[in-house]
Amino acid sequence: MIPFWVVMKFLIFSIFVIFKLAPAESYSIDDHLIKTILVRAHNQLRREVQPQASNMKEISWSTSLQLLADYKVKDCKSSSLSLDYNGLTYGYASRLIKDITEPSITTFLTSVEEWFDSGQYYNMYDNECGYTPRVCENYVQVAWANSSQIGCAYNYCTIRNYESNEYYGVLILCLYYSAMDGDLPYISGDGCSHCPESAPYCNQGLCASATATDRPSDTPYSSNASVYKYNAWYLLVLLMIMYMFGKLY
Numbered sequence: 001m002i003p004f005w006v007v008m009k010f011l012i013f014s015i016f017v018i019f020k021l022a023p024a025e026s027y028s029i030d031d032h033l034i035k036t037i038l039v040r041a042h043n044q045l046r047r048e049v050q051p052q053a054s055n056m057k058e059i060s061w062s063t064s065l066q067l068l069a070d071y072k073v074k075d076c077k078s079s080s081l082s083l084d085y086n087g088l089t090y091g092y093a094s095r096l097i098k099d100i101t102e103p104s105i106t107t108f109l110t111s112v113e114e115w116f117d118s119g120q121y122y123n124m125y126d127n128e129c130g131y132t133p134r135v136c137e138n139y140v141q142v143a144w145a146n147s148s149q150i151g152c153a154y155n156y157c158t159i160r161n162y163e164s165n166e167y168y169g170v171l172i173l174c175l176y177y178s179a180m181d182g183d184l185p186y187i188s189g190d191g192c193s194h195c196p197e198s199a200p201y202c203n204q205g206l207c208a209s210a211t212a213t214d215r216p217s218d219t220p221y222s223s224n225a226s227v228y229k230y231n232a233w234y235l236l237v238l239l240m241i242m243y244m245f246g247k248l249y
C-alpha cells in the first residue's frame with residue numbers, strides 16, 4: 001500500500017510540473033518534416049531568383065532563431081517586431097492565414113511561396129516596391145543573399161486591421177540571420193560566381209559553408225533539441241522519485 005503522503009506529494013509535484021513546464025509556446029514547430037520543408041523551400045526558391053544570383057548563400061535551420069521566433073510570435077504583433085537581440089539584428093517575414101484551425105505542411109510551404117511571389121512587385125534595378133513596402137520586404141528577405149539561417153514559429157491570433165476588422169487565424173513568422181538592410185538583396189550573375197569566404201562551396205547554385213558530404217542535413221541542429229528534451233524528462237522523473245521519497249522539500 002502506497003502511503004497517503006506519497007500520493008499527495010506526487011499529485012502536488014505533478015501539478016507543479018504541468019504548470020511549470022506547459023509552455024505558452026506549446027505550438028512550437030517540433031516536426032522535423034516541417035523544418036526540412038521550410039529550409040528546402042527557401043533554398044529552392046533562392047536558386048530560382050530572376051535575374052540569377054551569384055552570391056546567394058544556402059540556408060539552414062537555427063534552433064536559437066526558432067526559440068526567438070517562438071517568443072516573438074506569442075504576442076501576435078507581427079508588425080511591431082523589435083528584432084535586436086543580444087546586439088544582433090534579425091530579419092523577418094510573416095503571414096496571417098485567416099480562418100484555419102490548424103496549420104499543415106502546405107500552410108508553411110505556401111507561406112514561403114507567397115513571400116517569394118511578392119517579388120513580382122519588386123524592381124531590383126531601382127530597388128523599388130510597386131506595392132506596400134512590407135510586401136516587397138518579405139521577398140527581399142527571402143532572397144537576401146547573406147542570410148544563412150532561419151527559424152520559424154506560429155501562433156493562433158486575432159489581428160485587427162486598420163479598418164478595425166478582426167481576423168482570426170494562424171500567424172506564421174520566420175526569422176532570418178543576417179537581416180536585410182535596405183540594399184539590393186543579391187549580386188546578379190552566374191550561380192556561385194561571387195561566393196563569400198564564409199560560404200565558399202557551391203551547392204547547385206547556392207554558396208554553402210561546407211561541401212555536400214560534410215553537411216549532415218538541411219537541419220543540422222534539430223536532433224540535438226530532442227536530446228535536450230529527453231534529458232530534461234529524465235531529470236524530472238528523477239526529481240519526482242526523490243521528491244516522493246522525501247529527499248526534497
Ligand SMILES: *[C@@H]1O[C@H](CO)[C@@H](O)[C@H](O)[C@H]1NC(C)=O
Binds near residue numbers: 146
Ligand atoms: C553576412 O552574414 C554574416 C553572418 O552570417 C554577418 O556576420 C556579416 O556581417 C554579414 N555581412 C553583411 C555585409 O551583412
Ligand SMILES: *[C@@H]1O[C@H](CO)[C@@H](O)[C@H](O)[C@H]1NC(C)=O
Binds near residue numbers: 221
Ligand atoms: C549536436 O550534436 C553533435 C553530436 O551529436 C555535435 O557534434 C554538435 O556540435 C551538436 N550541435 C550543437 C549545436 O550543439
